[in-house]
Amino acid sequence: MKTTALIIPLVLAGSVFAFAQESPSPTPSSPEWRAKGGAWKSLTPEEREKLKAAHRAVKNDPNVLQARKTFQETQQAAMLKVDPTLAPVLEKLKAAKEQKGNRP
Secondary structure, eight states: OHHHHHHHHHHHHHHHHHHHHOOOOOOTTSHHHHHTTHHHHTSOHHHHHHHHHHHHHHTTOHHHHHHHHHHHHHHHHHHHHHOGGGHHHHHHHHHHHHHHTOOO
């Protein structure tokens, strides 16, 4: 009887722990979805190629480059509001990109 009294709580605790470890299916906005290629995998090979070709065609467009730069500046400013100690980290990334010849 004592053994049963000890085993039942352990089994229940284990099942609760196992249940808590299960994660729901990733949603389209989750990093897991993107890491697994979620939306990308939903496209046919032809759709992927069309999208890649369009991306290549516009990636050096001045309007796209300006929009990307504006987005990055806005995002970094917001990040610094959240955590001002990130300033040296962002500067380090910027310096590394400039050293490799990438856009700042």
